[in-house]
Amino acid sequence: MPAPLISVSEAQERLFALGTAVATETVPLAAAAGRWLASDVCALRTQPYADLSAMDGYAVRFDDLPGPLRVIGESAAGRPFDGTCGAREAVRIFTGAALPSGTDSVLVQEEAARDGDSLTLSGDGPVRGGNIRRKGLDFTSGELLIAKGERLTAARLALAAIAGHGALTVARRLRVAVVASGDELVAPGASGAPDALPESNSVMLAALLADLPVDILPLGILPDRLDAIAAAFAAVDADILVTTGGASVGDHDLIRPALEAAGGTIDFWRIALRPGKPMLAGRLRGMTVLGLPGNPVSAFVTATVFLRPLIAHLSGARAAVPVLRTAILGAALPANDRRQDYLRAQTRDGRVYVAQRQDSSLLRTLAEADCLIARAPHAPAAGAGDSVEILALP
Numbered sequence: 034m035p036a037p038l039i040s041v042s043e044a045q046e047r048l049f050a051l052g053t054a055v056a057t058e059t060v061p062l063a064a065a066a067g068r069w070l071a072s073d074v075c076a077l078r079t080q081p082y083a084d085l086s087a088m089d090g091y092a093v094r095f096d097d098l099p100g101p102l103r104v105i106g107e108s109a110a111g112r113p114f115d116g117t118c119g120a121r122e123a124v125r126i127f128t129g130a131a132l133p134s135g136t137d138s139v140l141v142q143e144e145a146a147r148d149g150d151s152l153t154l155s156g157d158g159p160v161r162g163g164n165i166r167r168k169g170l171d172f173t174s175g176e177l178l179i180a181k182g183e184r185l186t187a188a189r190l191a192l193a194a195i196a197g198h199g200a201l202t203v204a205r206r207l208r209v210a211v212v213a214s215g216d217e218l219v220a221p222g223a224s225g226a227p228d229a230l231p232e233s234n235s236v237m238l239a240a241l242l243a244d245l246p247v248d249i250l251p252l253g254i255l256p257d258r259l260d261a262i263a264a265a266f267a268a269v270d271a272d273i274l275v276t277t278g279g280a281s282v283g284d285h286d287l288i289r290p291a292l293e294a295a296g297g298t299i300d301f302w303r304i305a306l307r308p309g310k311p312m313l314a315g316r317l318r319g320m321t322v323l324g325l326p327g328n329p330v331s332a333f334v335t336a337t338v339f340l341r342p343l344i345a346h347l348s349g350a351r352a353a354v355p356v357l358r359t360a361i362l363g364a365a366l367p368a369n370d371r372r373q374d375y376l377r378a379q380t381r382d383g384r385v386y387v388a389q390r391q392d393s394s395l396l397r398t399l400a401e402a403d404c405l406i407a408r409a410p411h412a413p414a415a416g417a418g419d420s421v422e423i424l425a426l427p
Contacts, residue, residue, distance in 0.1 A: 081170060245345075330394070406422070
């Protein structure tokens with residue numbers, strides 16, 4: 034009897050439970066992009082380190098305006114004025130420079146008239162304390178800036194750098210082995226018989242994971258022979274083994290028996306989602322095994338919903354499951370059945386439109402989509418203008 038269908042959320046939970054978090058390493062900031070933090074990042078310094086000018090102009094005492102004032106020196110970034118500014122005195126100052134002792138405001142140069150060392154107000158002037166970035170405006174030493182489990186984006190790396198860090202502790206890169214199976218498959222671009230099918234899943238998965246901290250181990254195309262597939266599985270050394278094709282129940286669907294023949298175990302099979310129902314998950318010698326459907330659209334959807342989150346989970350992510358956002362539907366949708374749907378769709382003029390043809394064999398429809406509309410099991414019919422949840426495609 035076929036295994037009962039399990040929900041997407043249960044499948045994600047059980048998949049996450051199959052693996053353990055990978056080891057950590059400390060790497061320079063330049064090598065940390067896209068990784069997940071293994072420890073909190075706290076500020077090693079205060080930013081700004083002092084009160085700084087936000088504009089080019091003159092550091093003054095507000096009560097001395099409109100002048101005249103005597104210019105007694107200059108303060109630039111990295112070259113602060115060494116002294117104290119007294120009554121009716123001013124210091125030429127540049128953006129990012131430290132505010133001299135004795136001053137409390139910055140008069141912008143467009144509102145200042147200078148004749149030699151004599152300075153007077155020529156415009157409206159600043160408010161008291163104006164045009165100054167105060168010490169600690171961004172953060173102070175010891176403050177928590179980036180929490181453990183957060184992913185290191187470009188902005189977070191810049192924050193870590195300016196906070197005084199030159200290296201960070203992160204999860205190591207995962208090794209992901211990818212293999213396709215099927216006698217009908219040939220390498221992309223290879224000549225073959227009219228019924229030969231170019232193998233597209235491997236290159237698609239490599240591209241889908243390109244922004245993640247993984248090393249892809251391509252195992253190529255395996256024939257529909259139990260011994261060949263089991264032997265390949267027995268030789269794999271990776272954190273995650275991803276197969277495409279052969280995960281269903283046909284006579285040539287050999288992933289499950291080959292996994293068991295190689296000493297692996299199956300944890301679950303058959304998910305209540307469309308497309309991608311015959312996905313399976315298991316373990317083999319410490320590896321998490323994810324058997325994706327051979328159909329490229331189904332493989333793409335299941336890799337988006339399960340494989341990418343699995344990589345994030347094993348890398349220590351605080352939130353590994355993809356975040357759905359709300360969009361406004363551009364055309365009506367019928368009620369859903371018992372499976373969770375991921376419908377290929379496009380966003381246009383502030384609304385989302387489902388592709389008219391959703392057959393899972395249509396890879397062109399996927400290539401034209403920029404999101405998937407996620408519809409819960411038994412979701413009622415929805416009309417144009419209703420809110421729906423979408424998953425933006427990476």
